[in-house]
Amino acid sequence: MTQASVCFIGAGNMSRSIISGMVNNGYDPKLIYASNPSQPKLDALQADFGINTSNDNLAVAKQCDVIVFSVKPQLMEQVCNHLAQLDLSNKLVVTIAAGIPAKRYQDYLKQPIKLIRTMPNTPTQIGYGMTGLHAQDNISDEHKQICELLMQSGGKVVWVEQEDELDQVIALAGSSPAYFFLFIESMIETGIKMGMSEQQARELAQQAALGAAKMVIQNPEQSLATLRNNVTSKGGTTAQAVNTFEQGDLRGLVDKAMHNCVARAKEMAQTF
Ligand SMILES: NC(=O)C1=CN([C@@H]2O[C@H](COP(=O)(O)OP(=O)(O)OC[C@H]3O[C@@H](n4cnc5c(N)ncnc54)[C@H](O)[C@@H]3O)[C@@H](O)[C@H]2O)C=CC1
Ligand SMILES: O=C(O)[C@@H]1CCC=N1
Numbered sequence: 276m277t278q279a280s281v282c283f284i285g286a287g288n289m290s291r292s293i294i295s296g297m298v299n300n301g302y303d304p305k306l307i308y309a310s311n312p313s314q315p316k317l318d319a320l321q322a323d324f325g326i327n328t329s330n331d332n333l334a335v336a337k338q339c340d341v342i343v344f345s346v347k348p349q350l351m352e353q354v355c356n357h358l359a360q361l362d363l364s365n366k367l368v369v370t371i372a373a374g375i376p377a378k379r380y381q382d383y384l385k386q387p388i389k390l391i392r393t394m395p396n397t398p399t400q401i402g403y404g405m406t407g408l409h410a411q412d413n414i415s416d417e418h419k420q421i422c423e424l425l426m427q428s429g430g431k432v433v434w435v436e437q438e439d440e441l442d443q444v445i446a447l448a449g450s451s452p453a454y455f456f457l458f459i460e461s462m463i464e465t466g467i468k469m470g471m472s473e474q475q476a477r478e479l480a481q482q483a484a485l486g487a488a489k490m491v492i493q494n495p496e497q498s499l500a501t502l503r504n505n506v507t508s509k510g511g512t513t514a515q516a517v518n519t520f521e522q523g524d525l526r527g528l529v530d531k532a533m534h535n536c537v538a539r540a541k542e543m544a545q546t547f
Contacts, residue, residue, distance in 0.1 A: 282335035285346035286311035292400035296429025355383030374543025404430030407444030446533040
């Protein structure tokens with residue numbers, strides 16, 4: 276499949292993650308554009324990946340087959356309004372923003388558009404991303420493949436049938452790297468309090484997290500409870516730690532956090 280020219284409107288964390296995945300996976304950097312009002316992130320993208328950069332959203336959007344909206348949700352209306360003067364009938368519009376519903380982009384861009392909503396996550400940067408995708412009914416298979424190629428460069432993709440399932444994707448994958456970072460961060464803090472150096476505590480916790488994640492992935496036939504029980508000797512150390520989490524209602528807290536995550540996405544859908 277021939278590679279499409281793609282511009283990223285907004286050159287922040289997430290654009291960098293996706294561009295990094297694309298270039299590392301062989302996407303031609305000459306076909307990639309990023310636009311941002313300030314220069315430093317653009318310079319870094321240019322230096323690290325050899326892509327084209329600009330301060331002019333309109334110019335890059337005009338030039339490219341695919342426009343990826345990658346600004347904060349509160350800026351989306353303003354950014355889209357500015358691009359409404361373009362004829363978008365032959366372009367694919369992709370958004371990575373949380374919350375904002377597909378129909379809102381049509382209002383902001385003031386014309387019928389071909390839109391795919393996506394919800395990636397930052398591990399895309401290193402090829403371990405997980406992206407949820409939802410296509411409107413008018414999207415061709417070719418456009419689906421183009422979008423899939425962009426997002427698959429940085430990891431796995433999953434298509435969801437209903438648009439509101441993207442909110443669940445946010446809770447499970449878009450936001451969730453931060454949950455794991457918080458957990459590891461807490462472990463390191465305690466390791467240090469127990470007398471370890473920060474470097475040692477981090478090395479121990481991160482390697483355990485990596486090993487645990489790989490065991491989950493490599494043993495699909497085993498339940499998480501089995502994997503957990505295999506670590507937990509009767510009357511041993513793990514039981515003490517795990518019981519502490521259960522008594523503190525870790526499961527209830529995770530449930531509440533993920534529901535609050537989804538609730539915020541729905542609130543953002545009303546606001547932006
Ligand atoms: N960070 C994450 O883990 C994820 C973020 N997202 C979504 O990605 C989008 C971007 O988030 P981040 O990359 O984290 O934010 P960010 O703040 O790192 O990047 C946004 C970029 O947009 C630029 N910008 C501001 N005004 C602009 C304008 N008028 N025209 C062009 N660029 C402009 C900013 O200078 C900044 O570089 C958000 O909508 C967020 O919901 C989605 C999934 C994961
Ligand atoms: O926190 C946010 O709103 C974005 C969406 C998913 C990850 N970051």
